[in-house]
Amino acid sequence: MALRHGEREAAVKPAQSVVSARLAAGAQIVGPVGSVFWHQGEFGSGEDWQLLLKVRADRHDEVEAPD
Numbered sequence: 001m002a003l004r005h006g007e008r009e010a011a012v013k014p015a016q017s018v019v020s021a022r023l024a025a026g027a028q029i030v031g032p033v034g035s036v037f038w039h040q041g042e043f044g045s046g047e048d049w050q051l052l053l054k055v056r057a058d059r060h061d062e063v064e065a066p067d
Helices: 008-020 057-063
Strands: 002-005 026-039 042-054
Touching: 002 008, 008 026, 008 042
Parallel strands: none
Antiparallel strands: 002 042, 026 042
C-alpha cells in the first residue's frame, strides 16, 4: 500500500501507528520524490514523501485511513 504526504514527519506518525498496531509488517518512508498531478481541476507539480506499507490483502480496509 502506498500513501503520500507533503512532509516527512506527516509520514512517520502513521507509519509508526500502523506498524506498532501490527496492521502492517513494515513501512518505508521515501523522499522527497517529484510529483506531477491534476488536483481539483488544476495541473501542478511538487515534492511529496511516500509511505510504503507492507500490508496483507485482508487488512487493507483497516489501514486505509491511518492516524
